[in-house]
Amino acid sequence: MKLAVFIVLSLFTSSIFSASPTKSDVEDLLRFIDKFSKPAAEQKVSPRTPLPKYQSAAVIKQDNNVLRLDYEGFTVWLDCEKRGAVKFQYTAQRDNGKFKRKKSFYIDPKVPRECQQFKTSSYKSPSQRYDRGHQVPANHLDYSKVAIKQTNYITNILPQAANMNRGAWLMTEEITECYRDIDELLIIGGVIWGDNPDDDYFLKSHGVKTPDAFWKVIIRGVGSNQRAIAWIVPNSQEAKRKVLDSYQVSVSEIERVTGEAIPVADYVKYDKGNPWVLPRGCDKG
Numbered sequence: 001m002k003l004a005v006f007i008v009l010s011l012f013t014s015s016i017f018s019a020s021p022t023k024s025d026v027e028d029l030l031r032f033i034d035k036f037s038k039p040a041a042e043q044k045v046s047p048r049t050p051l052p053k054y055q056s057a058a059v060i061k062q063d064n065n066v067l068r069l070d071y072e073g074f075t076v077w078l079d080c081e082k083r084g085a086v087k088f089q090y091t092a093q094r095d096n097g098k099f100k101r102k103k104s105f106y107i108d109p110k111v112p113r114e115c116q117q118f119k120t121s122s123y124k125s126p127s128q129r130y131d132r133g134h135q136v137p138a139n140h141l142d143y144s145k146v147a148i149k150q151t152n153y154i155t156n157i158l159p160q161a162a163n164m165n166r167g168a169w170l171m172t173e174e175i176t177e178c179y180r181d182i183d184e185l186l187i188i189g190g191v192i193w194g195d196n197p198d199d200d201y202f203l204k205s206h207g208v209k210t211p212d213a214f215w216k217v218i219i220r221g222v223g224s225n226q227r228a229i230a231w232i233v234p235n236s237q238e239a240k241r242k243v244l245d246s247y248q249v250s251v252s253e254i255e256r257v258t259g260e261a262i263p264v265a266d267y268v269k270y271d272k273g274n275p276w277v278l279p280r281g282c283d284k285g
Helices: 002-018 023-036 145-150 168-179 241-247 251-258
Strands: 058-061 066-070 074-079 084-092 130-134 157-161 185-192 213-220 227-234
Touching (some): 168 213, 168 241, 185 251, 213 251
Antiparallel strands (some): 066 074, 084 185
16 A cells, blocks of 8 residues: 555656646646545545734643644644644735744743644654645734744644745745735645655654644635635655645635545635746745
8 A cells, every 4th residue: 555655746746747737637736636535525624713923822622632733823732632733714915024033942831732743843754855844824924023933833843845845835825925015815724644655754853743644725805706715735756836826726625535624615625726826026035
């Protein structure tokens, strides 16, 4: 089974580089996730809740051993059994912040230690390079010294393949960075943990598995002007920025795979739409 997972993912990513992305590429990705992930009904799905914009950090226990962590400007849902996030949510408004991202990573002092990773040090694997990947990026909360530090809590960090974290995943963050200067955005995302033990390099060192994929939805506008874009990005070294468009899916496909309910109108939910291009002259800093 381990070999099969590796072969399927290799074939999928190889097809992306050999031809232009097609609908079948996305369908292959969804089939891969469906095959090696738990069905949506079996996953621990956090309830949809309004995002508290500027609360102090608070810990709220929910069903299925999941904690909702309300930080300043963003929320993370943390699965204590997995010692990692299952979902995140925040709003992004016009960029007027100047605080710099912290270099250090931290244990959250208000969250039980048994719910967090063993330590905050770098992920070191025997064969591939992994980053301490942010679910909610620090740069989108640079208006607040408190919030930007909280994004470096280990509760907001998971092992991400370096090429993916600095490639396709970073590209989703840059799209957010550019479009938040045009309109207020609601960003909802999360983790597809899957069932592939081949890359679980950090169970002994950090107590956390390596997710198979990550998903994200960006929503802008209301009513007839509402728009959304969604991706499922495999946690793979092949997930570079130039192939992000091949990971774009409809919001309804996100709901089918994850079991989450995304707050968008039906006409937005079922229409994948076109990729969002980076506006010329956008300040991504």
